[in-house]
Amino acid sequence: MTPSVRRWLCLAAIAGFAGFYLWGLQGLPGFGRYPGPYGNIIASHAVEQAHATGVVSAVNFDYRGFDTLGEEFILFIAATGVATVLRRLRGERRGVPVDQVGGREQTGTSDAVRVMAVLLVGPMVLYGWYLTSHAQTSPAGGFQGGVVLASAVVLVYLAGQFQAFRRITPVGLLETAEAVGAGSFVAVGLSALAYGLAYLTNILPLGHQPGAVDSSGTIALISFFVGVEVSAAFAMMVAELLEQALVIRETGT
């Protein structure tokens, strides 16, 4: 197919598809008119049943925790896939880290960026930790917190400290942390089986009152492990990409 034929074919098909899709959209209930029972049931039961005021987290880590397990493994496998594709191969060696894209001017990182990055690292770690550990009381959780934690690590690189960045992101350790995070989620679920309950049943004490940090049983625990997995996975992906871009090169060049 030549590009122009493809363009016209595709446009025609998209037009047809859009018409079809709009036909279906007409069947949706109007804005603000929620038909289903699911949301209402959760909204009225979650606080009492799971002692979690973060109802979204209650759905994520408790009612539909099994989905979250799968989602966590999507991320896990994606990070593993990146590690697989970017591993050092035959005919490649490590060199001194330099910018390998030729033909562009080398500019140093400006002082403003360095200072901002360094200043932000601390608060970012704190904020990430806060999000990870407060799934039970707010719509936070391990996924969001983990990403924030990983961006704190990226800030170190932005501050112009690639060597420092490499020191704090040893890939082997990150891979282990990632696997431990993902595996612990599975283990939390399994522990319920020891009590003769269904997989992923919330077996820990729920705490005295909803909304307290120590409430909600396994929700907080799972959120913590997800946080470990997500932060390690993202940090590892960034580390692998930078390693590939800056350090690894073909032998003979």
Place this chain on the structure above:
Amino acid sequence: MPLLVGAFLSAGAPFLKQRQRLSDGIAILTSGAVTGMCAALVFQASGPRSVYWFGGFRPSHGIAIGIDFAAGPLSAGLAALSAFLVTASMMFSWRYFEHVATHFQTLMLIFLAGMVGFCLTGDIFDMFVWFEVMGVAAYALTAYRPEEKGPVQGAINFAITNSAGAYLSLSGIGLLYGRTGALNMAQVSRELSAQRPDGLVVVSFVLIISGLLVKGAIAPFHFWLADAHAVAPTPVCVLFSGVMVELGLYGVTRVYWSMFAKALGHEQVISHTFLVLGTLTALVGAVFCYHQRHIKRLLAFSTVSHAGLFLSGIALLSPLGLAGASVYVLGHAMVKGALFLCAGVVLHRLHSVNETSLHGRGRSLRLTGVIFTVAGLGLADLPPFATFLGKGWTEESAYSHGYAWVTVVFMVSAVLVGGAVLRVAGGVFFGLGDPPPEDPRMAKEAEEEESETEEAKYRTPLSMVVPAAALVVVALALPFFPGFGPSVQRAATRFEDESAYRALVLSGRPPANLRAPLPPGPTGITVADVATGAGSAAGAVLLAGAALFRRRFRSLARFAQHSRAVRAARRLQSGVVNDYVTWLVIGVACIGAALAAALR
């Protein structure tokens, strides 16, 4: 019931353990765990259909707030098949890769977890989650040898096409949730059939199945498959062809029978749509297969062709058709797995997958040659392979619905595909006839396929031949398993019973008809089946012979030349992912238009 979860988690646990023991040879441990899981699942499959609620959130008043695994015998059987094939290909890859990085096993095991979860779940969104787990693992496995351009290109085509399909599915699920407020399939089914089907129902059905049809390699969504198969490591191809494609079709079947069958009605229209797609796929795949010289690509196109045949069986919307398709899937997975493993041995020993340059060079691989030939005959539906039994049932069912022409499609496809495989067998392993003419483009493609293993080896390790032989033996022995036929047919009947499924999941009522009466029709083998099966196998042998000795038959030689139409068709398989996505949109628009016009 915990068996179900236990089995699933035995897949979950080892991949974590092994992550920490990064440098060890863990293949043995892994295979062992997976085999245990496989056995547990087969056991589970023979019991009544059980429902398992995660977190103990059972539905109250018919409303499910948790996620369930609801596996019938068919679903569990498919999960067991996945586990079995993973075990076989892990055994094969034990000696196949020089340096097996731990990543490979991790990817394989999570791939398996994804497939099992996909088979067993009773929740449409959960199904999507496992579908994605499976997909992401598969993309990474395809690109396992990133030092070459081919694998990365193939993986990108694969990932983009399939992700586009997955977005369609997800938006379909979104529409469905917007309407019903439910994600549990049984509950969705109840909500949907309480109202008249309108645009939303049709659109969400089409969107959801589009993503699954992409995975199922149904024309015009099949283009990614050959690109991915040609470059993925051979043990991975076993899984892609043997079970991943079939899982896409299983998804279509499950979605239809667990949610939409009652709500949509219009069985005739849906049946015709699927039949057209299936037939088109079967023929396109078979023609492309016959014209290939790259052995792995050739096998990949034969998978496309068979996917079309499976869809035709499913399209009959009858228990017998579904049972036929299921048995066909089983048999095909075994034979196709064996063929890919043999291709892997060839690559391992002779360092090429180009049929032309390999001509006669495989004489020393006698055992591999025999396995390849027998498996090729199995692919051509020779009795008493399981493929033949499945094909027979499907044809019976088609005949009773007044579609006698389906038999012709099956035979044409079997002759072309079987002929191509036997041509390779005769040429490569026995040096019969003349080498096929060199095709510059295909030679170039095949050349890229060299360094999967480090260097050519002088002997074939037993761990590579045994799995292939075992697969062929299973394919041959399956139909003789006592009670095999009736139990598959009963399972298919139950799979298509939407109200019983609903009652079981939502109110925990076990199906009353565990020993349901069998659907009318044969449970064994009829004379007509033997005739068509043997006929297509004989046709395949003749075709292969004609292809190999074409110079000695002047009149035949002209047919062997690639005709202009074939060359034009081959240009469609361009390898450019933009084209594939264009085809995807065109396909969805056409299916949508057809169903919209008919069901409005």
